[in-house]
Amino acid sequence: MKISKIVEKIKPSGIREFFDLVIGMKDVISLGVGEPDFVTPWNICESAIFSLEKGYTSYTSNKGLYELRSAISKYLKNKYSLLYSPDDNMLITTGVSEAVDLVLRAILNRGDKILVPDPSYVSYEPVSELAGGRVILMKTSGKDDFKLTPVILKKYISGGVKAVVLNYPVNPTGVSYTRKELLALSKVFIEYDLIVISDEIYDELTYDFSHTPIATLPGMKQRTIYLNGFSKAFAMTGWRIGYACGPEEIISAMTKIHQYTMLCAPIMGQLGAIEALRGSANSVLEMKREYKRRREFIVSRLNEIGLECRMPEGTFYVFPSIKNTGMGSVDFAKKLLRKEKVAVVPGSAFGSQGEGYIRIAYASSMDNLKEAMTRIEHFLK
Amino acid sequence: MLLGQVFVNNGGDMKEILEILEKDARTTPEEIAKMLKKGVSAVKNAIKKYEKEGVIVKYKTVVNRDILKDDVQKVRALIEVRVAPQRGHGFDHIAERIYRFPEVISCYLLSGSYDLLIVVEGRDIQEVSSFVSERLTTIDNVNSTVTHFILKRYKADGDILKRIERNHRVAISF
Numbered sequence: 047m048k049i050s051k052i053v054e055k056i057k058p059s060g061i062r063e064f065f066d067l068v069i070g071m072k073d074v075i076s077l078g079v080g081e082p083d084f085v086t087p088w089n090i091c092e093s094a095i096f097s098l099e100k101g102y103t104s105y106t107s108n109k110g111l112y113e114l115r116s117a118i119s120k121y122l123k124n125k126y127s128l129l130y131s132p133d134d135n136m137l138i139t140t141g142v143s144e145a146v147d148l149v150l151r152a153i154l155n156r157g158d159k160i161l162v163p164d165p166s167y168v169s170y171e172p173v174s175e176l177a178g179g180r181v182i183l184m185k186t187s188g189k190d191d192f193k194l195t196p197v198i199l200k201k202y203i204s205g206g207v208k209a210v211v212l213n214y215p216v217n218p219t220g221v222s223y224t225r226k227e228l229l230a231l232s233k234v235f236i237e238y239d240l241i242v243i244s245d246e247i248y249d250e251l252t253y254d255f256s257h258t259p260i261a262t263l264p265g266m267k268q269r270t271i272y273l274n275g276f277s278k279a280f281a282m283t284g285w286r287i288g289y290a291c292g293p294e295e296i297i298s299a300m301t302k303i304h305q306y307t308m309l310c311a312p313i314m315g316q317l318g319a320i321e322a323l324r325g326s327a328n329s330v331l332e333m334k335r336e337y338k339r340r341r342e343f344i345v346s347r348l349n350e351i352g353l354e355c356r357m358p359e360g361t362f363y364v365f366p367s368i369k370n371t372g373m374g375s376v377d378f379a380k381k382l383l384r385k386e387k388v389a390v391v392p393g394s395a396f397g398s399q400g401e402g403y404i405r406i407a408y409a410s411s412m413d414n415l416k417e418a419m420t421r422i423e424h425f426l427k
Numbered sequence: 428m429l430l431g432q433v434f435v436n437n438g439g440d441m442k443e444i445l446e447i448l449e450k451d452a453r454t455t456p457e458e459i460a461k462m463l464k465k466g467v468s469a470v471k472n473a474i475k476k477y478e479k480e481g482v483i484v485k486y487k488t489v490v491n492r493d494i495l496k497d498d499v500q501k502v503r504a505l506i507e508v509r510v511a512p513q514r515g516h517g518f519d520h521i522a523e524r525i526y527r528f529p530e531v532i533s534c535y536l537l538s539g540s541y542d543l544l545i546v547v548e549g550r551d552i553q554e555v556s557s558f559v560s561e562r563l564t565t566i567d568n569v570n571s572t573v574t575h576f577i578l579k580r581y582k583a584d585g586d587i588l589k590r591i592e593r594n595h596r597v598a599i600s601f
Contacts, residue, residue, distance in 0.1 A: 068599045079599060339462035343462045389598060412458075
């Protein structure tokens with residue numbers, strides 16, 4: 047049977063084979079997991095169980111439960127002074143993944159150019175291509191801490207670029223941007239009239255300064271689709287609840303697709319998310335404190351054992367260089383797995399600029415992290 | 428409660444050491460120093476100071492003996508104690524008379540219908556009973572006691588004693 051040309055053209059993930067290797071192995075310490083090691087705070091689980099007992103098992107409105115949209119609206123207002131109407135500017139999605147797909151399909155025409163950073167989270171490039179877009183990869187480099195700058199941006203902006211995908215704090219590098227850095231980027235976005243798709247799912251996990259949503263900067267709200275969700279900060283990955291906020295015409299275009307492809311996000315997840323916003327501030331803070339301690343520990347250990355690693359500003363990832371080992375990143379990851387039973391993700395999985403680096407997730411217990419660092423140290427000797 | 432913009436700031440504060448040790452007393456000063464971006468000797472000194480001041484009382488291990496099938500199970504009872512406070516000492520003096528017994532493993536002063544809540548441990552029901560009748564109720568100022576034997580411990584001092592399988596995550600994901 048012949049599959050569609052557009053799907054056929056999507057590059058298979060280069061590290062599928064490595065993933066299968068990890069999954070087939072026992073007693074591995076995995077630092078390759080892109081989700082929190084905490085389970086969802088109990089108040090959220092308990093509230094969802096109660097809702098199920100009460101019979102909340104139906105569809106919701108396409109846009110999502112009004113109570114949830116209203117709670118998100120208040121949360122963004124309170125936290126960032128970011129104003130989005132729950133009626134016109136917000137859509138509840140099945141995780142941010144769906145929101146990325148919807149927004150790309152809502153804005154891209156066949157052949158429209160879209161800028162995606164390299165390295166970056168794995169879905170932006172293929173999903174843009176599925177939506178008919180032409181992806182232009184903006185190469186960032188370890189030498190410049192993998193940061194986008196106005197200079198890099200301008201290098202890739204040519205006639206016909208319609209939109210840019212921004213993600214910060216960044217999966218896989220952990221990089222984030224200060225308000226000042228974002229302000230400089232925003233001026234370029236405005237100058238070239240770009241739509242900014244801003245995936246800020248790791249916003250709560252920013253450790254050294256307060257996170258600034260790009261939509262809060264002058265002239266940005268009308269050109270930004272703000273994406274966020276509950277997976278990372280509230281440890282709710284499996285609940286699949288994300289949201290998109292933005293100008294009414296884009297949200298309603300996204301809703302048009304969403305109503306036919308997804309209908310609505312799962313109601314159990316939506317009810318859990320309402321409780322998350324209502325009563326989980328302490329749990330979020332506690333997880334964040336724990337992540338921060340692990341971050342300091344792991345960066346210090348990596349540098350000590352000879353893998354150069356900058357202090358990332360956010361997420362639960364570090365992205366150390368393995369260049370001085372002389373191995374490629376896939377090679378390094380495979381050998382580390384075989385010899386020491388520690389799993390990490392090769393940097394090349396996130397784009398060609400990730401070559402020479404590995405992504406280590408410190409969303410794992412301190413005991414695991416200590417043991418894994420000892421094993422990596424042994425591996426390097 | 429809505430989430431505010433929250434910062435994690437260590438500053439010069441060494442109190443976070445306590446938080447780390449309360450979670451895992453095995454954490455070494457070297458590891459703590461890395462976690463808090465402090466010097467090892469600064470961390471060691473802070474711990475010494477906490478120990479000297481009695482902020483850190485001691486280090487021990489949380490054990491769930493229920494799992495040891497062949498172990499001789501000890502018996503615990505929660506005992507409500509009504510006492511008459513003493514002039515000049517309030518409840519402290521009488522509380523000390525009681526908590527000095529090694530059989531008493533916890534002792535609290537409470538508001539409400541009784542005064543002291545103590546937890547007593549013994550080899551068996553008889554031992555706990557005789558402690559209550561011979562030692563506790565015979566103390567002057569102890570007016571009455573109510574003994575509740577503990578049937579099962581589910582959670583103690585923040586630790587759930589049943590092992591919860593938490594590793595449901597796929598081994599690798601983006």
